[in-house]
Amino acid sequence: MRQGGSQPEVAVPGSLSSVEAYQAVIASAITPLVPVSLELAAAEGCVLAEDVTAAVALPSFDNSSMDGYAVRAADVAGAARESPAALRVSGEIAAGDTGTYRLEPGTAIRIMTGARLPAGADAVVPVEWTDGGTVQVAIHRAAPEGNAIRSVGGDAAAGETLLTAGTRLRPMQIAAAASAGRGTVSVYPRPRVVVLSTGDELTEPGTPLVPGQIWDSNSYMIAAAAREAGAVVHRRSVVRDDPAGVLPALRERLAGADLLVTTGGVSMGGEHDVVKAALRELGTVTFWKVAMQPGMPQGFGVIGADGKGGESGGDKTPILTLPGNPVSAYVSFQIFARPALAALQGADDLNLPATAATLTGPVRSPSGRRSYLRGVLNGTEVTPLSGQQSHQIASLGRANALIVVPEPETQLPAGARVEVLVLP
Amino acid sequence: MRQGGSQPEVAVPGSLSSVEAYQAVIASAITPLVPVSLELAAAEGCVLAEDVTAAVALPSFDNSSMDGYAVRAADVAGAARESPAALRVSGEIAAGDTGTYRLEPGTAIRIMTGARLPAGADAVVPVEWTDGGTVQVAIHRAAPEGNAIRSVGGDAAAGETLLTAGTRLRPMQIAAAASAGRGTVSVYPRPRVVVLSTGDELTEPGTPLVPGQIWDSNSYMIAAAAREAGAVVHRRSVVRDDPAGVLPALRERLAGADLLVTTGGVSMGGEHDVVKAALRELGTVTFWKVAMQPGMPQGFGVIGADGKGGESGGDKTPILTLPGNPVSAYVSFQIFARPALAALQGADDLNLPATAATLTGPVRSPSGRRSYLRGVLNGTEVTPLSGQQSHQIASLGRANALIVVPEPETQLPAGARVEVLVLP
Numbered sequence: 001m002r003q004g005g006s007q008p009e010v011a012v013p014g015s016l017s018s019v020e021a022y023q024a025v026i027a028s029a030i031t032p033l034v035p036v037s038l039e040l041a042a043a044e045g046c047v048l049a050e051d052v053t054a055a056v057a058l059p060s061f062d063n064s065s066m067d068g069y070a071v072r073a074a075d076v077a078g079a080a081r082e083s084p085a086a087l088r089v090s091g092e093i094a095a096g097d098t099g100t101y102r103l104e105p106g107t108a109i110r111i112m113t114g115a116r117l118p119a120g121a122d123a124v125v126p127v128e129w130t131d132g133g134t135v136q137v138a139i140h141r142a143a144p145e146g147n148a149i150r151s152v153g154g155d156a157a158a159g160e161t162l163l164t165a166g167t168r169l170r171p172m173q174i175a176a177a178a179s180a181g182r183g184t185v186s187v188y189p190r191p192r193v194v195v196l197s198t199g200d201e202l203t204e205p206g207t208p209l210v211p212g213q214i215w216d217s218n219s220y221m222i223a224a225a226a227r228e229a230g231a232v233v234h235r236r237s238v239v240r241d242d243p244a245g246v247l248p249a250l251r252e253r254l255a256g257a258d259l260l261v262t263t264g265g266v267s268m269g270g271e272h273d274v275v276k277a278a279l280r281e282l283g284t285v286t287f288w289k290v291a292m293q294p295g296m297p298q299g300f301g302v303i304g305a306d307g308k309g310g311e312s313g314g315d316k317t318p319i320l321t322l323p324g325n326p327v328s329a330y331v332s333f334q335i336f337a338r339p340a341l342a343a344l345q346g347a348d349d350l351n352l353p354a355t356a357a358t359l360t361g362p363v364r365s366p367s368g369r370r371s372y373l374r375g376v377l378n379g380t381e382v383t384p385l386s387g388q389q390s391h392q393i394a395s396l397g398r399a400n401a402l403i404v405v406p407e408p409e410t411q412l413p414a415g416a417r418v419e420v421l422v423l424p
Numbered sequence: 425m426r427q428g429g430s431q432p433e434v435a436v437p438g439s440l441s442s443v444e445a446y447q448a449v450i451a452s453a454i455t456p457l458v459p460v461s462l463e464l465a466a467a468e469g470c471v472l473a474e475d476v477t478a479a480v481a482l483p484s485f486d487n488s489s490m491d492g493y494a495v496r497a498a499d500v501a502g503a504a505r506e507s508p509a510a511l512r513v514s515g516e517i518a519a520g521d522t523g524t525y526r527l528e529p530g531t532a533i534r535i536m537t538g539a540r541l542p543a544g545a546d547a548v549v550p551v552e553w554t555d556g557g558t559v560q561v562a563i564h565r566a567a568p569e570g571n572a573i574r575s576v577g578g579d580a581a582a583g584e585t586l587l588t589a590g591t592r593l594r595p596m597q598i599a600a601a602a603s604a605g606r607g608t609v610s611v612y613p614r615p616r617v618v619v620l621s622t623g624d625e626l627t628e629p630g631t632p633l634v635p636g637q638i639w640d641s642n643s644y645m646i647a648a649a650a651r652e653a654g655a656v657v658h659r660r661s662v663v664r665d666d667p668a669g670v671l672p673a674l675r676e677r678l679a680g681a682d683l684l685v686t687t688g689g690v691s692m693g694g695e696h697d698v699v700k701a702a703l704r705e706l707g708t709v710t711f712w713k714v715a716m717q718p719g720m721p722q723g724f725g726v727i728g729a730d731g732k733g734g735e736s737g738g739d740k741t742p743i744l745t746l747p748g749n750p751v752s753a754y755v756s757f758q759i760f761a762r763p764a765l766a767a768l769q770g771a772d773d774l775n776l777p778a779t780a781a782t783l784t785g786p787v788r789s790p791s792g793r794r795s796y797l798r799g800v801l802n803g804t805e806v807t808p809l810s811g812q813q814s815h816q817i818a819s820l821g822r823a824n825a826l827i828v829v830p831e832p833e834t835q836l837p838a839g840a841r842v843e844v845l846v847l848p
Contacts, residue, residue, distance in 0.1 A: 206607015
């Protein structure tokens with residue numbers, strides 16, 4: 001317990017900002033990371049920084065889509081069950097056979113799925129339409145020209161764009177890049193994020209709790225959320241409320257980071273809001289009051305610019321200061337940090353998916369602020385959870401959605417249609 | 425090109441199976457992995473094998489939800505702007521202060537958000553209701569008993585279950601576990617998956633293509649899909665179509681795997697379907713024809729059982745043999761391997777999310793088989809892509825959904841409502 005105190009701070013940069021206005025502030029200041037060339041498996045989940053085109057026509061050669069016999073359609077034109085066409089089988093081509101073969105008129109070549117069509121053949125007769133012969137084959141059904149043949153270029157022409165820059169490489173896109181022959185791709189790297197919880201009250205989960213302390217959940221939660229949003233968590237740690245020590249602690253952890261995310265130390269209080277005080281002194285971070293609940297106090301800027309704050313005086317590193325209550329930190333991360341991570345990755349696909357649902361119970365919201373209330377979405381209904389205060393984390397563990405209550409509303413009854421954000 | 429051939433195989437175990445019947449075959453044979461205790465950060469994305477309860481009441485002590493002054497409500501009962509209550513400020517308690525304090529009647533103690541309430545106080549007056557004084561404070565609004573106080577146990581009672589076994593540890597659940605003091609949790613480990621593409625025609629992306637060959641995309645795609653479904657890909661490689669070599673190659677790669685997934689070598693053909701031939705000889709893998717398109721030929725069983733197939737003769741390892749066409753392999757993975765990975769993880773949350781949408785164009789489907797057609801889902805409409813053959817991977821790269829056409833339907837017009845599976 002310390003004696004004395006300080007003056008209350010004046011909120012800057014002024015009045016309440018809307019969620020969208022603050023998102024725009026962040027978006028305007030963040031540019032994508034410099035692309036890197038990665039081996040395909042290492043690029044999983046990353047965003048393409050280039051178009052991927054087919055190096056060659058796909059398929060690159062005519063091939064069979066079935067196990068059967070390569071023939072000339074004319075040689076089996078009259079084939080029927082009562083009057084099968086009998087052809088000598090002159091050989092067999094397996095998938096992967098890189099030899100060059102020619103079909104002589106009046107003969108058949110056994111051919112496997114994916115095997116290259118011999119020159120002179122213009123149809124494949126599936127084995128099911130034959131007696132399966134290996135020396136001579138009886139074919140009891142005519143095959144039209146082109147039957148069971150995958151033509152060169154039938155999937156994509158040489159040079160055709162298969163994937164465009166900005167596409168995230170999910171499993172299907174990985175397959176398309178591999179099938180186009182790409183061993184490496186140019187992608188935006190995964191952002192390296194440093195996650196810092198601040199506060200003297202924090203102690204590590206798994207250690208004993210002294211009255212007055214709480215277990216740190218924010219750094220674990222934000223690290224997990226950052227990884228879920230495609231980032232690599234470069235470092236996760238707790239910083240103490242030491243006014244002289246905060247900036248050095250941030251500096252020390254800055255090296256190599258693409259984004260710093262802190263929680264705590266940014267509310268309206270005095271000398272205990274050490275993160276806010278230290279960063280304000282730096283002059284490159286601005287603090288905002290955003291018209292939302294939870295999550296009103298927010299801060300965004302850069303650190304390390306012009307030698308300020310950074311070790312090497314080199315790059316500017318963006319920093320987001322989130323409020324310290326766990327639910328406030330979580331909601332703020334999803335609404336502000338997730339799009340910022342998308343921007344670093346050259347993507348715009350990280351907004352939470354939104355849907356509409358019907359409330360099963362009433363909700364309340366402060367006037368003039370957009371509420372994000374924890375809920376359980378089940379089909380087209382959403383149930384608000386009890387325990388909506390921003391320190392109540394038990395209900396966060398049960399939620400799968402955030403119920404959005406628009407700024408003008410102060411209450412909504414059961415049965416109201418609401419926008420719902422689906423949580424990752 | 426080889427001369428001669430073999431007898432066509434007879435399909436076993438008999439007639440066409442439904443998708444659900446084959447899923448049930450797999451589900452009945454897979455049991456969850458043995459749980460492990462992991463540090464919280466390492467357990468991200470894993471499924472809990474235990475309930476997580478609050479080690480202590482949460483919060484574990486009465487604390488302030490705002491920056492302000494701890495008071496006795498009785499001492500500020502008459503406070504108003506015209507007649508403020510004046511109280512001596514006897515000190516200050518910051519968050520994290522582990523001292524024990526007592527509020528004397530007629531005094532106030534400055535208190536910060538999250539700080540422990542001093543004994544004798546029964547309300548917190550927000551700083552906004554005061555003149556912010558540090559020696560003496562003028563309070564211009566009465567605070568009812570309990571104001572701005574987070575009571576011990578207000579989030580969860582000691583021993584209360586916060587997360588139940590079977591819950592996947594997403595960021596919010598990580599936060600709940602951390603806030604409950606858990607440094608480690610018992611979870612089902614990530615399944616270790618070995619992914620094998622088979623086929624003489626396969627060559628590595630990034631290397632030159634000889635006519636007759638194609639670039640291997642399956643192993644990259646299945647590895648990415650397995651990782652997306654929570655697995656660790658233990659090994660990814662290509663196995664040649666060598667009848668004598670397949671089983672040794674599988675054996676060699678078996679060690680440490682929780683699931684083997686192969687692609688290729690399982691169609692109805694003869695000696696070229698070396699995977700099927702080798703595994704059938706083993707006697708512990710069954711091959712099925714599933715009433716779907718793409719993906720009809722499927723195989724499932726165990727390898728390594730009773731010394732068969734395995735190096736050490738120890739554990740039985742489940743094996744799924746998927747068809748070789750890339751789109752068939754992809755769809756088969758999502759419909760069969762994904763739920764199998766969920767079962768290994770003690771979860772049931774890995775079925776693809778389903779929604780309903782309206783077709784923007786007509787689709788076709790073979791009678792008696794359920795089609796999974798690639799489409800682009802946009803809101804409530806889904807557009808079938810052109811290029812639906814199972815080797816056509818270009819359209820797979822553009823798809824974000826699979827359109828489900830039920831078994832009896834052979835065509836559906838534009839405007840029809842269909843079930844759509846949203847792709848990860």
